[in-house]
Amino acid sequence: MTDVEPIPLAELTTLRTGGAPARMIDAHTRDELVEALRETWADAEPWLVLGGGSNLFVGDEPFAGTVVRVLTSGIERLPAARPGFVRLKVQAGHSWDDLVAYAVGEGLAGIAAMSGIPGTVGAAPVQNIGAYGQEIAETLVEVELIDEETGEVSVVPVADLGLGFRTSVLKHHYGSLPQRPAVILSATFELAEVGSGDLPVRGEQLRTALGLGPTASVSLGWIRDHVLETRRRKGMVLDDSDPDTRSAGSFFQNAIVSAAFARTLPDACPRWPLRALLDPVTVIPLDVYDGVVPHPISGESDVKVSAAWLIEHAGVRKGFSLPRSRAAVSSKHALALTNRGDGTAAELAELARFIQGRVQSEFGLILQPEPVLVGVEL
Incomplete structure (x- = not known):
């Protein structure tokens, strides 16, 4: 060091x-x-x-x-237990998009839709990054991490990371400490060996974003190229010449609300159930069965709603800025707050609080920041 x-x-x-x-x-x-x-x-x-x-x-x-x-880097290719799959062990400081480019070039499927996401591999599992229906949780096998409390290094399976929507037990959420203070040293992914030819595109969200029909077949390279182009149009690929990319990506998380609360929002607000609803299974031991089966209690899935839609329909349009401020909403993407040139954290925080207040006033919920905040309050 x-x-x-x-x-x-x-x-x-x-x-x-x-x-x-x-x-x-x-x-x-x-x-x-x-x-x-x-x-x-x-x-x-x-x-x-x-x-x-x-x-x-x-x-x-x-x-x-x-x-x-x-600043660590490196990809180690390892065998996988499942036929037709391969594992990649990647050092924490390796560029995430460089990993995606490598996987696509090697004909390995599972992360192509996450092309263009900035940052490093070590940061990716912390908030379970995702895009267009793909998430880290689908391909991550394990991480090697060092524990802050003990200084010990261990390999932790993905099941113990508590991966959820843009979260994990490692993430420092605004206003709270991580459940497990630790730093990732490397991450191991398991990807399908599919080659460079065309294949059916899984996931309605990805097909919709790329303008593909339900039976479309394209190559991993085609997916990567078109995802990158889609992100560029939204100012979500880093470009020194484009001030819209001077951001932390999506500043606010899409809101997770109950199904009941989602019904109070306008029908036009985009929403996605977080999980499929399954019929409950009731197990009754034979020695206590009295011939009566209790009526099943059905539950409703929580719902993810579009924060960008809420922001724009609370009156905050793309390109909006407060008077005399060098912070602005991206001109391409309502979820991104941008630094238009030597702007201060105070100016960005002021804009973030204004947006939170407008959405709360209009729709009754408080948007939560997605980046990790260090030395700044909202």
């Missing part, structure tokens, strides 16, 4: 906010990363692990602690 001259976080995060930390360490290998984290935790000072900086919203004041930059 290497102590380096601290760099302002505004130069290392896609929202371009944040001062320089008191100390900065670059970790280029797994062992350096383990050593840096153990040393930092032993000092009991504030710390921050920084990968691609694409999911961070950092306050204007200098960070009074240590920033550990994860």
